[in-house]
Amino acid sequence: MAATDVSTPDYYHKVVDCQWACPAHTNVPGYLRFIAQGRYDDAYLLNRESNVFPGILGRTCDRPCEPACRRGRVDEKPVAICRLKRVAADHRGDITDRLPRGATVKNGKRIACVGAGPASLTVANDLLPLGYDVTIYEKNPTPGGLMRINIPAFRLPAQVLDEECDYIIRMGAEMRYDTPIESMRALLAEGYDAVFVGSGAPKGKELDLPGRWDAPDQVHIGIDWLANIHFGHSTAIEPRVLIIGVGNTAMDCCRTAKRVGATDVKVMARRGRKDFKASPWELEDAEEELVEIVENHSPKRFVVEDGKLTGMEFEIVEWKTDEKGKQRSTVLDTTIIPCDAVILAIGQDNAFPWIERDIGLEFGDWDMPVVDRRTFESTRPGVFFGGDAAWGPENIIWAVAHGHQAAISIHAHCEGRDLTERPPQGMTLVSAKVGMHSWAYDNDYDPSLRQKMTHEELTKRFSDIGVEVELGFTPEQTAHEVQRCLNCDIQTHFTAPLCIECDACVDVCPTRCLTITHNGSPVDDLREHLSAPALNPAQEIYVSDALPQTRRVMVKDEDVCVHCGLCAERCPTAAWDMRTFDLRLPYAGRDLVAR
Numbered sequence: 001m002a003a004t005d006v007s008t009p010d011y012y013h014k015v016v017d018c019q020w021a022c023p024a025h026t027n028v029p030g031y032l033r034f035i036a037q038g039r040y041d042d043a044y045l046l047n048r049e050s051n052v053f054p055g056i057l058g059r060t061c062d063r064p065c066e067p068a069c070r071r072g073r074v075d076e077k078p079v080a081i082c083r084l085k086r087v088a089a090d091h092r093g094d095i096t097d098r099l100p101r102g103a104t105v106k107n108g109k110r111i112a113c114v115g116a117g118p119a120s121l122t123v124a125n126d127l128l129p130l131g132y133d134v135t136i137y138e139k140n141p142t143p144g145g146l147m148r149i150n151i152p153a154f155r156l157p158a159q160v161l162d163e164e165c166d167y168i169i170r171m172g173a174e175m176r177y178d179t180p181i182e183s184m185r186a187l188l189a190e191g192y193d194a195v196f197v198g199s200g201a202p203k204g205k206e207l208d209l210p211g212r213w214d215a216p217d218q219v220h221i222g223i224d225w226l227a228n229i230h231f232g233h234s235t236a237i238e239p240r241v242l243i244i245g246v247g248n249t250a251m252d253c254c255r256t257a258k259r260v261g262a263t264d265v266k267v268m269a270r271r272g273r274k275d276f277k278a279s280p281w282e283l284e285d286a287e288e289e290l291v292e293i294v295e296n297h298s299p300k301r302f303v304v305e306d307g308k309l310t311g312m313e314f315e316i317v318e319w320k321t322d323e324k325g326k327q328r329s330t331v332l333d334t335t336i337i338p339c340d341a342v343i344l345a346i347g348q349d350n351a352f353p354w355i356e357r358d359i360g361l362e363f364g365d366w367d368m369p370v371v372d373r374r375t376f377e378s379t380r381p382g383v384f385f386g387g388d389a390a391w392g393p394e395n396i397i398w399a400v401a402h403g404h405q406a407a408i409s410i411h412a413h414c415e416g417r418d419l420t421e422r423p424p425q426g427m428t429l430v431s432a433k434v435g436m437h438s439w440a441y442d443n444d445y446d447p448s449l450r451q452k453m454t455h456e457e458l459t460k461r462f463s464d465i466g467v468e469v470e471l472g473f474t475p476e477q478t479a480h481e482v483q484r485c486l487n488c489d490i491q492t493h494f495t496a497p498l499c500i501e502c503d504a505c506v507d508v509c510p511t512r513c514l515t516i517t518h519n520g521s522p523v524d525d526l527r528e529h530l531s532a533p534a535l536n537p538a539q540e541i542y543v544s545d546a547l548p549q550t551r552r553v554m555v556k557d558e559d560v561c562v563h564c565g566l567c568a569e570r571c572p573t574a575a576w577d578m579r580t581f582d583l584r585l586p587y588a589g590r591d592l593v594a595r
Helices: 009-015 017-021 028-036 040-051 054-060 081-091 118-130 158-169 184-188 222-231 248-259 280-288 396-414 458-463 475-482 504-508 523-528 566-570
Strands: 110-114 133-137 174-176 194-197 219-221 240-244 264-268 292-294 297-305 308-321 327-338 341-344 383-385 426-431 490-494 514-517 541-543 553-557 576-584
Touching: 009 017, 009 426, 009 576, 017 028, 028 040, 028 081, 028 475, 040 054, 040 081, 040 396, 054 081, 054 158, 054 396, 081 475, 110 118, 118 133, 118 158, 118 194, 118 396, 184 194, 194 396, 219 222, 222 248, 222 341, 240 248, 248 264, 248 280, 248 341, 248 458, 280 292, 297 327, 308 341, 383 396, 426 490, 490 553, 504 514, 504 566, 523 541, 566 576
Parallel strands: 110 133, 110 194, 133 174, 194 383, 219 341, 240 264, 240 341, 264 292
Antiparallel strands: 297 308, 308 327, 426 576, 490 576, 514 553, 541 553
């Protein structure tokens, strides 16, 4: 195998599993160390560089970082990254003087954003400091988009949402509230240099089964019903409620129903729990609030008697995997479950009736706009899409990542540059050594288990829909949780010419991830002949240059390394060093960001 190239960020970035998995590539280990030091302002601002909404995402993120967390391979529970993000947000001081500011000198370019959700606000956050005039059109009277109207206040308090939206709006965005865009042609005629569409996926999916329209007042579309609750158009629901679907929206619906009058709430799932789309913690929170989750029930019809919904009929199904690996169901029986109301939470669709089909903007499958996944530009130059409006519903952090990339493209478009030439990522790699065998981080393994979030009492949370359920970590919980981080960004950096092949590092390694061996075999063979076979092919293995004495190579399985630093402490020649890796991300007008 060729020697591993660590001169670019590609290799080391993938070793920082949480950061690699995050769509916005937030520097998780870096901000956790700031929290450990009590530097909440610095932790918040480091967060905000990439994810823009630390307080919001500290409560609502889908947490793609946590399944990737290396700690989960050690004691099965990842670091509570999301909840620690909230710690930084909740304990920060006044950081307004350290936030980006809108440019005082304008560059003469005008950008329109459709929708005031996370994608559009991220675009504004990145373009306003560069001198752009950014106008955001929002059909509702307040910013936040679906973050505000579809995430209940007991999960995301309005104050948190207002603060982080205002940080961007105060940079100079022109907000046009209560102004839905009804014609793309008319918007383009206003002469904007670019248009960004971040309107979300505003249309809930229907369930067209027998009886659906026989009692329409008792059947609700999930996202519309949540919006009606938010705006006060609806304040109550019948006692017995069935939620159809088992995604995160379904969890918001069932928990909201419990707060506005429902006493018997069931979530009906077509498949078993292992196939649920809802996050595990969402399911746990719903069940804590006495919501019943019913598996393997496929809806068949709405039962309506004398114009009144009285129940739903379901097929009880069993799922098996066929010889081709596809899951197929078999109907075992049918049953009728009584109810007074049904909420449909089976997904969301984009809806673009306001975009004319004769303006050079092509639509493809499922009547979705054709959007370049690299540049976020549509087939009409100067019109960009991001967030749920681009490829369908995803989490807020994906919308933020889209907004950053779209802003890069908009800036390039306005400067007449090729949008496909994306600015590269960079890195800094600095030794963490502060003495012969001391490091600028705590490399001791902390055996603490993942901390359990404390919740508000059931009686209190049901008394007011605005009572936040999660109370946040205590200082003691925070101290334990941050120490669970394995500091994956502190890289084991090897310098082959210094190695004397004494095997000291191999002997001391607690996970047997190091091997000195002969090179020349195919990658699979080399994996199999390591001290501990590298079983995860998704994670690359490190191969050094030829060692000076025997021409063998040092091989390291990055997948099981816990970054303890014992190899560097034991090495008599300093061939091993612990170096802090900092991924430098490009943003619009700022090709590389370094601290």
